[in-house]
Amino acid sequence: DQQVKQNSPSLSVQEGRISILNCDYTNSMFDYFLWYKKYPAEGPTFLISISSIKDKNEDGRFTVFLNKSAKHLSLHIVPSQPGDSAVYFCAASDSTDINNNDMRFGAGTRLTVKP
């Protein structure tokens, strides 16, 4: 039961261009979404989040867009830099469920930014 899906296992982008990473979810109760970034031999690190009361959240070069009706969110990186090359995980949770301890993760998308 994969409630969070990242259908693109990999993405390659030229330096300076925009990277768009996509994520779909099935559980309409999810109301808090996060993106994590993972370099090889390191644990995932938090990148950016968005609450379902918003449809956009921006932090520097990173913007997350949320389309609740489509149950879809995306991460935009612009301009992309070679140091952005990593695996990006989408995650979602239901903050209203006090018994919910399980943040659901996607399988990840490997982004390669070419110089």
Add this chain to the structure above:
Amino acid sequence: ETGVTQTPRHLVMGMTNKKSLKCEQHLGHNAMYWYKQSAKKPLELMFVYSLEERVENNSVPSRFSPECPNSSHLFLHLHTLQPEDSALYLCASSQQTGAGELFFGEGSRLTVL
């Protein structure tokens, strides 16, 4: 000193061995987690501890045994594992359970021969 540290970083063990993974968080968080990451699969939640009490066990086989002696330390005891248990085991912590940012350790890469 990083927020969440895991040891060992790499572990190779036979199916009859007993070993343990250790996690320590220096963030003053109340919740700690064990996740399993297999190749090309989503992170799978294994165990959740809140204030040293186990609050979730996601149908994990008994050959994995967690221990949380205090809010800063979390162990995963391994016994008679199978080759399919080979994976990256990630420890994480958060201020409290539920929604919110997770802080991950670097992971322990386990290979079961």
